Amino acid sequence: MSAKDYQKDYYKALGVPKTATAAEIKKSYRELARKWHPDANKGSTDAEERFKEITEAYNVLSDEKQRKEYDEARSMFGGFRVPTGARPGQGPGGTFDLGDLFGGDGIGDVLGGIFRNRGGTASSTRARRGADVETETTLSFGDAIDGATVSLRLTGEGPCPVCGGTGAKTGTVPKVCPDCHGTGQQSRNLGGFGMSEPCKTCRGRGLVVDDPCESCSGSGRAMSSRTIQARIPAGVADGQRIRIPGKGAPGEHGGKAGDLYVRVHVKPHDVFGRSSDNLTVTVPVTITELALGAEIKVPTHRGPAVTVRIPAGTPNGQVFRVPGRGVRRKDGTLGALLATVEVTIPRDLSNKAKSALEDLRIATAGPDPREELLRRARQQQ
Secondary structure (H helix, E strand, O other): OOHHHHOOOHHHHHOOOOOOOHHHHHHHHHHHHHHHOHHHOOOOHHHHHHHHHHHHHHHHHOOHHHHHHHHHHHHHHOOOOOOOOOOOOOOHHHOOOHHHHOOOOOHHHHOOOOEOOOOOOEOOOOOEOOOOEEEEEEEOHHHHHHOEEEEEEEEEEEEOOOOOOOOEOOOOOOEEOOOOOOOOEEEEEOOOOEEEEEOOOOOOOOEEOOOEOOOOOOOOEEEEEEEEEEEEOOOOOOOOEEEEOOOOOOOEOOOOOOOEEEEEEEOOOOOOEEEOOEEEEEEEEOHHHHHHOEEEEEEEOOEEEEEEEEOOOOOOOOEEEEOOOOOEOOOOOEOOEEEEEEEOOOOOOOHHHHHHHHHHHHHOOOOOOOHHHHHHHHHOO
């Protein structure tokens, strides 16, 4: 237990001195509970937290044994945490009578089972995180490289608009599950150890509904559609899965929303391809440009063409690297543009061109360039 766990001052929370009697503690709690009860402060999270604070304080100070342990621990360490298992509304003998607190007017029904009156326990419903949602989008090659904002229409479960997610018919409220006491979990004994699993009675919600909402049949959930704007980062690859926190299904009972996962599909480009963080392009050249050398223009993605120098005697299929013209990485740097030169052979030649090529063949005549290849092939037979 950390030092912070010992800092709660339950006497201060109830506004009573350390020497207060049980009757004084009960009286102060009754007054504060009327003032800060959530039903008297609808929609106020501050009131809800204050109510929990004074209820927690009363749980300890109204029980003689727990109060003694608290006082002893606080004298040694400066504070005490509520023992495991203490629940709001539980006092001496196991129960604090809320009917007595509010004048015996059936407050247990008014609160919709938030507290079980006379002989029961009370528990706040556990917040549940919303489910993760998956969707897909298709981008052009250029938008995938540069990043883009896309509109995504999502259809999925959300709180029922009729009952507000309670699952109960209008004018009624759900009650705390009698089997799991609102936790949504049940323990199962497996011999040497125990395991928690969702409560079968309430299906993990912590609440049960006697008079269900006609729209959602008591589930508290309904199908709904919404459109969101999502930013797809620059450099996303085809098939990549992008996580957008907090844009999934809404949570229940104050729980956080789930995450949205977007599977990105990228349309192919007529000119450019991609290899990891590099862009690729195939550039046609003539045989004389490779043989004699040349300077050629190479296109870039959404930018001016760059000049690449081809050395004399460059083989067909040679790859030239142009730094800083590729895909943007996470650290902000850019990959390269990989330009592959490919010889184009003209189909129709003029008589002059044919004559020039015949002269070239005679001038470059020498040993059969395939002789070595044939020799090696024969050796392997």
